Amino acid sequence: MIALEPIDRALLDGAHGAAAARAMAILMRYGEASGARRFVSVQSAHIDGCLYHGPSSIDFTRRFVDLGGRVHVPTTLNVAAVDVTHPEWHCGPPELIPAQSELTELHEKLGCIPTLTCAPYQRMLRPRVGEHVAWAESNAIVFVNSVLGARTDRYGDFADLCAALTGRVPMVGLHCDENRRAQCIVAIPSPDAAAMPRDLYFAAMGYVLGRRTIGQVPLLRGLPGDTTEDELKALGAAGASSGALALFHAEGVTPEADEQDIDGLPILAITAEDLQAAVTSLCPVEPGERVAAICLGTPHYSITEFHALNAAVRGRTPAPSISTFVSTSREIAAMVEADENFTPLRAFGVRLVVDTCTYLAPVVAERNGAILTTSGKYAHYGPGNLQRRIGLMTLDRCIRSAELGTVAS
Structure with missing residues (x-):
């Protein structure tokens, strides 16, 4: 009642x-x-x-x-x-x-x-x-x-x-x-210990975490103290996709982590090998394989991420056949479009997709070639939603692949 x-x-x-x-x-x-x-x-x-x-x-x-x-x-x-x-x-x-x-x-x-x-x-x-x-x-x-x-x-x-x-x-x-109390402790390697670039690390970590802690509230031990909101966004989105993760705590990072009573909780370990296996699973594409497009912004890109992308594409030119799509909100798209400092991004031909995400709404007209992304969520859902080959990789590798028109090594 x-x-x-x-x-x-x-x-x-x-x-x-x-x-x-x-x-x-x-x-x-x-x-x-x-x-x-x-x-x-x-x-x-x-x-x-x-x-x-x-x-x-x-x-x-x-x-x-x-x-x-x-x-x-x-x-x-x-x-x-x-x-x-x-x-x-x-x-x-x-x-x-x-x-x-x-x-x-x-x-x-x-x-x-x-x-x-x-x-x-x-x-x-x-x-x-x-x-x-x-x-x-x-x-x-x-x-x-x-x-x-x-x-x-x-x-x-x-x-x-x-x-x-x-x-x-x-x-x-x-x-x-x-229901918000931690139910297990998850010991994880740092990005350096995992020998993995940070953008790939957080996508892979979220993907493994979601699969390993289904139905539980995990407490992460070992996440870098300087972890950013965008990195937590990437981790959480991947975990929510792979295992319906709805809440995690990270020692020294998230607001409720230090309030947890962790005595007697089971300890799980995520290893560097686990992370690499996740990347292998989410990136079945091979070096030299034709690329159709780069799709970023799942979840939607923040203004900070746009600044990083702008720096990454400065002075670089994509192959004529390659399109780069970035999903974001209307407000952030307007900020980018109005700021003359984003000239490198425009010169690279980046297209701002608003109101949706490109793993939901198909925008890649070129059917011949793989779609590359930095998002664990996109790499998880994209193959089924779009019936396309999707490859998860770092932003740098995505940009190098766009320049080549084929998957960079």
């Missing part, structure tokens, strides 16, 4: 409108199924159901619009199924563009902010440590829980919108103290 507070009863009784009442009724069923004893207020929401998967996405959202619904908390939108800003790049079904546009417009009518990014933590007022939120999108979930120390459970399509319309969620999962 769920103990309801006055706000919960008011929502159910329609005091906050018919849309909120309908959303709260759905959340009641969700809470009962998950064994919740009460609800908790959230301070923001991030919606994944805005990514068009079929008519049900539109039907569900339109119903709340017809009922006069408005979101109760600041609400951002995850990526869409297509970059409607550059329809000429879209290589998928043409009917997807108007369907996605309609779905985005419906969410905007509900008061959602059309950020259309999988990395909302890069462009908004970020949740504080301990603050409850309702975020969907796997990499955003693991980032907000682990790196920011705020609290969200795994919210999927439609439950996320219900949370936004009510500002309430069942107090279950990673909202609860007991």
Whole structure:
């Protein structure tokens, strides 16, 4: 039995409108199924159901619009199924563009902010440590829980919108103290000990961590003290892809790590050989193999990553057949496009894909050749989603391959 507070009863009784009442009724069923004893207020929401998967996405959202619904908390939108800003790049079904546009417009009518990014933590007022939120999108979930120390459970399509319309969620999962405690210690080698460049190291580490700790909250021991947010983003995204990782702690790095009671926890070891095996698995391409494109920005590129890419391509020229796509948010794309210091990036022919990710929305028109990426998430999902050969490698090797038109050694 769920103990309801006055706000919960008011929502159910329609005091906050018919849309909120309908959303709260759905959340009641969700809470009962998950064994919740009460609800908790959230301070923001991030919606994944805005990514068009079929008519049900539109039907569900339109119903709340017809009922006069408005979101109760600041609400951002995850990526869409297509970059409607550059329809000429879209290589998928043409009917997807108007369907996605309609779905985005419906969410905007509900008061959602059309950020259309999988990395909302890069462009908004970020949740504080301990603050409850309702975020969907796997990499955003693991980032907000682990790196920011705020609290969200795994919210999927439609439950996320219900949370936004009510500002309430069942107090279950990673909202609860007991479910955020470390359950195992994972001893890891440093990048130097693994003899692996840092960008490749964090992608591989996340991929192995996700597979080795399925259903657990791991505490990482040995992560470099100077690990950046972009590196944690890459690690978390890969782990969420390979093993549904939603929360990790890293000693000396993440906000809740030093609060953990680790006495008696089992210790797992990830070795340099494990990391190399992951890279081998995610990079089946061979030196000399033809390259079709470089795809970066999964999750969406930060402005810091753009500066690194700009420096990496300075004075370099890609082979005529090679396209380089970088997925990012509208806001960061506008910053890059307005800054004259990004001339090297433009000279290299980098195309900024907004509102989506290129492992979801096919943009590589050239069918002959592999797609190269620095993202463990892209390398994990790309082969199945795109039916293409994908190779995970360092940024430097991606750029050298773009210059050659073939996979660099």
